[in-house]
Amino acid sequence: MTALAWLIPCALLLGALGLAGFLWSLRGGQFDDLEGAGWRALDDEPPGDKS
Amino acid sequence: MAEALIDGAGRADVFAPATGGKPISTTLVIENMHCGGCLKKVEAALAAVPGVVNARANLSAHRATVTHTEGSVDIARLVGALERAGFKAAELAQTENADLDAVDKDYLKRLAVAGFAAANIMLLSVSVWSGAHGDMPPALKALFHWLSALIALPATAYAGLPFFRSAATALKARRVNMDVPISLGVTLATGMSVYQTFRGSEQVYFDAAVTLLFFLLIGRALDARMRSRSAGAAANLLGLRAQFALAVSDDGTTSRIAARALVPGMRFLVAAGERLAADGRVSAGGSEIDESLITGETRPRVVSVGDAVYAGTLNLGQPLTIETTAADERTLLADIARLMHAAEQGKASYVRLADRAAQLYAPAVHALGLATFLGWLAFGNGWEAALTAAIAVLIITCPCALALAVPAVQVAATSRLFAKGVLVKAPDALERLADVDTVVLDKTGTLTRGEPVLRSEAAVDDATLGRAAALAAVSRHPYARAVVRAAEARGLNVVPARDVAETAGSGLARGMASTEERLGSARWCGVEATTDAPLWYRRGTEMPVAFDLVDAPREDAAAVVATLKSAGLAVELLSGDRAAEVARIAEAVGIEAATAALLPAEKLARLGSLKQAGAKPLMIGDGLNDAPALAGGHASISPSSAADITQTAADVVFQGEALAPVLETIAVARASKRMALENFAIALGYNLVFVPLAVVGLVTPLIAAIAMSGSSIAVTLNALRLKRRRLRLGSRRIDA
Numbered sequence: 174m175t176a177l178a179w180l181i182p183c184a185l186l187l188g189a190l191g192l193a194g195f196l197w198s199l200r201g202g203q204f205d206d207l208e209g210a211g212w213r214a215l216d217d218e219p220p221g222d223k224s
Numbered sequence: 225m226a227e228a229l230i231d232g233a234g235r236a237d238v239f240a241p242a243t244g245g246k247p248i249s250t251t252l253v254i255e256n257m258h259c260g261g262c263l264k265k266v267e268a269a270l271a272a273v274p275g276v277v278n279a280r281a282n283l284s285a286h287r288a289t290v291t292h293t294e295g296s297v298d299i300a301r302l303v304g305a306l307e308r309a310g311f312k313a314a315e316l317a318q319t320e321n322a323d324l325d326a327v328d329k330d331y332l333k334r335l336a337v338a339g340f341a342a343a344n345i346m347l348l349s350v351s352v353w354s355g356a357h358g359d360m361p362p363a364l365k366a367l368f369h370w371l372s373a374l375i376a377l378p379a380t381a382y383a384g385l386p387f388f389r390s391a392a393t394a395l396k397a398r399r400v401n402m403d404v405p406i407s408l409g410v411t412l413a414t415g416m417s418v419y420q421t422f423r424g425s426e427q428v429y430f431d432a433a434v435t436l437l438f439f440l441l442i443g444r445a446l447d448a449r450m451r452s453r454s455a456g457a458a459a460n461l462l463g464l465r466a467q468f469a470l471a472v473s474d475d476g477t478t479s480r481i482a483a484r485a486l487v488p489g490m491r492f493l494v495a496a497g498e499r500l501a502a503d504g505r506v507s508a509g510g511s512e513i514d515e516s517l518i519t520g521e522t523r524p525r526v527v528s529v530g531d532a533v534y535a536g537t538l539n540l541g542q543p544l545t546i547e548t549t550a551a552d553e554r555t556l557l558a559d560i561a562r563l564m565h566a567a568e569q570g571k572a573s574y575v576r577l578a579d580r581a582a583q584l585y586a587p588a589v590h591a592l593g594l595a596t597f598l599g600w601l602a603f604g605n606g607w608e609a610a611l612t613a614a615i616a617v618l619i620i621t622c623p624c625a626l627a628l629a630v631p632a633v634q635v636a637a638t639s640r641l642f643a644k645g646v647l648v649k650a651p652d653a654l655e656r657l658a659d660v661d662t663v664v665l666d667k668t669g670t671l672t673r674g675e676p677v678l679r680s681e682a683a684v685d686d687a688t689l690g691r692a693a694a695l696a697a698v699s700r701h702p703y704a705r706a707v708v709r710a711a712e713a714r715g716l717n718v719v720p721a722r723d724v725a726e727t728a729g730s731g732l733a734r735g736m737a738s739t740e741e742r743l744g745s746a747r748w749c750g751v752e753a754t755t756d757a758p759l760w761y762r763r764g765t766e767m768p769v770a771f772d773l774v775d776a777p778r779e780d781a782a783a784v785v786a787t788l789k790s791a792g793l794a795v796e797l798l799s800g801d802r803a804a805e806v807a808r809i810a811e812a813v814g815i816e817a818a819t820a821a822l823l824p825a826e827k828l829a830r831l832g833s834l835k836q837a838g839a840k841p842l843m844i845g846d847g848l849n850d851a852p853a854l855a856g857g858h859a860s861i862s863p864s865s866a867a868d869i870t871q872t873a874a875d876v877v878f879q880g881e882a883l884a885p886v887l888e889t890i891a892v893a894r895a896s897k898r899m900a901l902e903n904f905a906i907a908l909g910y911n912l913v914f915v916p917l918a919v920v921g922l923v924t925p926l927i928a929a930i931a932m933s934g935s936s937i938a939v940t941l942n943a944l945r946l947k948r949r950r951l952r953l954g955s956r957r958i959d960a
Contacts (some may be wrong), residue, residue, distance in 0.1 A: 177364075181371065184344065184347060185344060185375075188343060189340070190341050190343050191340070191877075192336055192337065192339075192340040195336045196333060196336060197335060199329060199332060199336075204329075204332070205282060205284075205285075206283055206284045206285065207284055207846040208283040209263055209281065209282055209283030209284060210282040211260075211261065212260025212261070212283065213263070215260060216260070216264065216556055
């Protein structure tokens with residue numbers, strides 16, 4: 174049973190990490206253009222290159 | 225004056241020091257951007273414009289955000305750069321779209337929190353349930369309950385906030401909506417669970433409360449996303465119709481500015497074939513104006529200096545200089561807006577299906593909870609056991625499935641229509657459309673295409689048509705264009721004639737005396753008008769030839785009207801045009817009830833009297849004169865070619881040349897109402913099974929969790945069927 178002492182915090186931490194990651198990506202606008210993001214992944218030029 | 229003019233364009237140099245101002249961003253609507261290649265081209269074209277700091281295109285929204293230093297970039301240049309790259313673009317007008325986007329994101333955040341909480345509490349709950357009859361020490365069980373409480377309390381408070389707020393608003397207005405029983409159920413379930421956790425009891429419902437919020441938020445988030453997408457697409461359509469005006473300063477120089485930057489007193493130039501950017505008075509020139517968008521009248525009006533002209537009308541003849549009067553409260557636009565506003569107020573009384581269900585459901589459920597409590601007391605149980613049973617009843621009856629029933633169907637219906645180019649703008653539009661029993665149509669631009677075609681094909685021989693078309697090719701008048709189209713349709717080669725003189729309001733002329741050719745009104749050609757034909761052609765002293773040009777119905781108009789009738793809908797035509805024109809179109813498409821020469825207020829009054837007689841009219845129109853009627857109808861649809869204010873007033877906007885989307889919309893609306901009722905039945909069925917168990921105190925937290933998830937999933941799956949379902953409307957089959 175002592176395993177629970179660290180397993181439960183682990184489970185909660187992992188869940189919280191996932192939640193934080195989602196909220197972070199939502200705030201960063203990663204869900205604004207789901208279609209375009211797929212295409213941008215195929216773009217060979219480095220990001221930020223204006224040409 | 226000249227300086228004020230440049231200021232009016234919003235890009236004055238005053239704010240931009242030589243070092244460059246602070247960066248601002250502009251959103252552009254881009255029409256034909258469909259793939260990753262287009263995305264790159266758009267961004268490259270925009271980035272190449274001097275002054276642009278950053279350009280980022282959004283493929284899903286068909287928009288691009290351009291960051292540039294204030295005052296350094298003219299919108300017209302950005303649009304021009306995109307035009308050269310092959311894209312049609314325009315600046316996005318400010319709309320409520322941004323708010324909807326924010327609502328969409330807010331729901332997503334709450335959904336994420338509820339999902340996190342639900343998963344973790346479920347983890348703990350499942351351990352407790354599986355250990356319930358085993359060797360789980362009570363202390364560990366208590367620890368798990370406390371952990372659940374720790375997660376559930378903040379999560380419920382955050383994720384449940386939209387429901388609590390909406391319930392509070394409804395109760396304050398002495399109404400009941402679906403959020404009232406939801407809020408009550410969630411609060412009671414959480415509250416009692418905290419109490420039971422303190423006492424170390426088994427009856428802990430944290431998982432039920434949080435899972436319930438999770439499911440409900442899925443429905444709301446999808447609904448918000450779909451609505452924001454539709455509203456965004458509608459805003460794009462309006463943005464692309466927005467235009468530039470050629471402002472004329474006092475010294476005679478012209479500059480291209482955004483139409484909405486025009487202020488009263490400013491003068492602007494309208495070339496032939498262009499639409500007017502603002503209401504005003506003609507200050508120089510004379511021409512013919514096509515006002516069909518405003519009045520429904522298809523015959524152009526001749527205007528000269530001093531005449532009032534309206535935004536959105538089309539200049540057919542010579543260039544005009546117009547002095548803006550738009551801000552004046554006495555303009556037509558202001559009148560229409562007032563009428564529309566008044567009509568909208570009458571519509572606010574519509575109660576949504578879910579809220580009507582809640583009005584029956586909430587009191588019944590709460591009475592049942594009270595009866596359970598009293599019943600348990602009467603049978604000699606303690607107040608605590610009685611309260612536990614009563615709360616179990618409230619948790620089981622908490623309308624998870626009931627509250628999902630409508631949003632789930634709405635999402636399926638809206639996305640099916642979206643794929644067909646039909647944008648549902650009002651949140652309750654589909655419900656109102658489903659009730660419609662009368663369809664009221666406007667004529668010009670709605671039933672008809674809004675452009676004339678040659679009717680008397682046989683009366684005009686190829687040689688005459690060819691010569692007339694050669695004259696007509698130099699003019700932008702809709703009649704002249706119709707002649708050219710007719711000639712091209714017959715396979716004639718149209719070469720524009722030289723030395724053609726155009727007289728506004730009369731016609732075209734070329735040559736002298738015996739070889740003189742004239743194309744224009746009957747008077748212009750020296751004909752005693754014996755027919756209704758609006759256009760004549762005469763060469764020398766030969767017999768004049770009549771061109772019977774009429775505004776033809778949309779190709780599928782008659783079929784659509786027939787289908788509407790076969791579906792049991794009454795069809796009526798209300799037009800601002802002349803009686804003869806209206807009667808002709810009414811006969812062509814098969815409408816018996818037609819009224820002509822109506823003013824905007826009279827159209828609205830007709831809808832009012834229909835409603836008074838108990839009918840639920842659907843108004844379909846495109847003109848500015850239809851806007852009040854659209855706002856006053858039980859539901860309203862407009863084509864995307866409609867005037868801006870009209871599209872804003874309409875519940876639904878459809879794209880394309882055909883009228884058939886109207887049928888699709890009505891069919892889907894009816895089907896979605898049917899499916900919403902089916903979903904209510906499913907939800908009630910679940911209650912019929914589980915409520916008796918709750919009343920006698922047999923519901924464990926496990927049963928509550930299963931019942932809740934099971935009914936929610938069943939309802940959602942049922943709603944999704946609407947996306948692929950084959951529907952019927954009257955005699956027509958409508959495939960997905």
